[in-house]
Amino acid sequence: MFQEVGTTEMGDLIINVGPQHPSTHGVLHLVITLNGETVKKVEPHLGYIHRSIEKMCESLTYRQFIYVTSRMDYLSSHINNHACALIVEKGLQIEVPQRAQYIRVLLDELTRIASHQLWWGAMAMDVGAITPFFHAFREREVINDIMEQTCGARLTMNFMVPGGCMYDIHPDFVKSVKDFMAFFRSKLSEYDEMVTNNPIFQARMKDVGVISKENAISYGCSGPVARAAGVVCDVRKLSPYDVYSQVNFEEALETEGDCFARYKVRMKEMNESMRIIDQLIDNIPEGDFQAKTKAVLKLPKGDYYTNVETARGDFGVYIVSEGATTPYRIKFHSPGFCNLSALDHMTRGSKIGDLVAIMGSLDLVIPDIDR
């Protein structure tokens, strides 16, 4: 399976990128076949950060397994936890209080903004600009502080529990979120000034890594990667969970399918997330933040599936229950894995310098791909 690094009989050069490479954002190993400077084939090799999370979850109870999912897609850990909480609620038919639903969606959208901010900084750094990274982290820091204040942790929150949230929101939460929104809106012009309108950046991104709508569907792409190719796939719109059915927002769509389209989709999504937060933040209803649940949760016998929209795409949880306190089998469908599978198609025929830009535009989080 592993091809030797060197030259083939055809005169092609085979090189390794990773597992230790700064632009793969983790331990991703790519075996690249090159003809001169042109990429002929990209073969991702996974398994360097496999922690057997699915198998681990089989030995944990329905309350305990949620915290592990924060460690998969650590940039949208709230949304992963949300999916796990939703599936347990679906199985036990727990009615979640309105207040809890509002808090969850607010935190989800804050997580999405934070994730896209980090992606924006990392993307600019991948194509050679270092300053945007620090600007992105400055804004992300404010969200992290809000998370720290309300959830007690900055990255792996474990705030969503079956039936609602672990705590009520912090008394200062509404004020801090509003402050952040005003702060972030004032800084968004910097984003456009420094990166979006830069002709050098656009030249690196436009018509690079093009994927058509048909191919995006057949590779199973989801999230901004598929939406940039014109696929309508936002789970928040198609099968709304919690209070997403009550808020007005638009699905960010582009048709070009290149790196710049993916860039634009994510920038639009940040604006749409802010729109959702604006609608919810003033109307958080009074009431309980957690439904009353039994001390020991047992899902009835059967199989359950639920999916949510993370910052990277469609994240699904599939549970087979035998009626015990722990799941019999659990399977996570992660968006990063499907998006990575399209990398070979996108890079074929492009130059090796574009490979890093394409990988950056896919927004890969390796622990999500390789659970």
Next chain:
Amino acid sequence: MSFLRNYISTVYNSVRSLLIGMRRTGYYFTHHKEIITQNYPENRDQLNLPERFKGEVVMPHNDNNEHRCTGCTACELACPNGTIKIITKFDISPEGKKKKAIDTFIYHLELCTMCNLCIQACPTDAIKMAQTFEHSVYDRSEFIKTLNKPDSKLMEGVE
């Protein structure tokens, strides 16, 4: 001719966009108050961690060296990693009644993921999260902590 015009306009636009970006750099170079980086560890005294911050599990004791832990092992069952191990003993009260009490409450900081499930499970609020975060030590055996203080007793009225 049009090629030359395109070439010059591309160079002009690129240099212009770089200057626009550099203007932003110059702005922050001259506006020191907008810089948000902190001088850690020099600012340790001023660090203000939120009260919900999950740093480490501790067991608060009052002035009479009394805690609220009854040894029900609810936290031990709730923990996903086996971080908590409670060794119980039987105290004999002056009336001659046997009563379950904790002997040692062992907490493995090296296994803990700060998921807060033990705090939620505790029926008597005996344990809570502390706002410490500088956990590095020279030997890993220092991570294994006994949370109840020596000769501590169960607080009156906690069942």
